[in-house]
Ligand SMILES: Nc1ncnc2c1ncn2[C@@H]1O[C@H](COP(=O)(O)OP(=O)(O)OP(=O)(O)O)[C@@H](O)[C@H]1O
């Protein structure tokens with residue numbers, strides 16, 4: 242029964258009551274930490290530095306301060322970049338060991354909250370345990386640095402994948418029509434408004450959408466696109482708004498983010514927007530107006546911040562008139578319309594475009610890059626290009642496949658541009674003739690056709706051709722009917 246300490250040599254014995262043990266442990270730990278410590282700092286409940294010890298002072302120059310009087314009294318994150326002292330005060334939880342990196346170097350630090358008798362957090366104590374971790378803690382630091390490097394790299398890759406593929410520089414063309422559309426698109430990039438890209442198929446609407454995003458304040462955020470013509474109608478709603486976990490059994494049990502959520506902070510590109518089913522149009526309009534979405538099977542709304550770029554090759558106004566596109570949605574999307582010119586409206590760009598596309602084709606196929614003979618450029622400029630730049634690309638690719646000529650000439654395009662055969666001079670003389678000659682030939686054959694169709698009635702034929710009778714007579718003077 243000797244639980245009581247024998248008198249005399251008390252100080253040599255360990256205490257046996259909890260309170261004393263705690264006190265002893267606390268004092269020992271504090272002594273240990275402060276002996277190990279290369280510097281200590283005290284922060285009050287408001288996160289303000291209230292005290293530093295003498296050894297801490299040698300970090301001040303590296304942090305950009307001449308003396309303690311410039312340092313003490315300031316909010317801790319203003320004077321120690323990347324510190325988590327405020328986090329410790331707010332959570333009341335210590336961070337016993339951590340690596341802190343800032344402009345003064347990398348340090349092993351420890352942060353503990355300080356509490357008053359009632360248990361309230363009244364401040365925090367920060368200690369620098371090692372200030373030369375690269376020597377003392379070499380293995381740990383090396384691992385940390387490696388992980389950090391891997392993480393940075395993964396983040397960079399992810400960002401690069403989400404970054405747009407194209408910028409305004411990728412939109413080739415210096416014709417007045419191309420410059421004008423680029424000017425409009427640049428202006429659209431600077432505003433946050435919704436943009437509607439209009440134009441025939443293959444004119445570069447998608448390319449320009451990427452460029453507008455890349456030139457906007459949202460460039461660092463995701464660019465997410467949905468092709469409304471490509472996604473089955475039944476899946477579109479889930480695609481847009483996502484699915485709450487557990488809404489379905491099976492593959493989607495875990496839930497899925499919708500495109501709106503994925504595009505949060507960035508840009509949502511609605512391609513072929515004219516093909517959107519009416520019920521979805523109503524939901525889309527609401528999402529755009531409220532900037533919030535409700536995933537399928539959930540009863541919670543998610544706030545989003547999304548800028549919409551939409552594109553269509555269809556006549557949206559006509560679809561509105563037919564009741565197949567909501568007028569209110571049309572006006573919401575049509576804030577800034579940008580019309581892309583057809584290739585035949587900017588034939589001056591054919592050469593530059595063709596060269597760019599040939600370079601592209603060579604890079605992708607690994608074949609040598611082809612040049613274009615002047616006759617080829619003439620042949621290409623004579624084609625009407627209903628499929629625009631996409632068609633030009635296909636034609637160049639096919640022509641390149643069909644011959645090994647390093648220099649593609651008009652003949653190399655004859656087979657892939659069948660329409661050209663019709664305008665070719667009947668009696669040899671090359672694939673191309675002066676434009677007035679070709680126009681005259683087209684006029685002659687059209688007039689012949691119109692007269693045949695009307696049984697020689699010149700009044701009806703003129704009406705059919707949209708010209709006056711006088712003009713018809715004048716033009717007919719050169720034709721033997
Ligand atoms: N101005 C341009 N400069 C260079 N390449 C272009 C240009 N415009 C379009 N292209 C290329 O032409 C092809 C078709 O362009 P894009 O897909 O952007 O057309 P689109 O207008 O979206 O067509 P669709 O309506 O059929 O979807 C792409 O390969 C694109 O890179």
Ligand SMILES: [Mg+2]
Nearest residue numbers: 446447512552
């Ligand atoms: Mg497209």
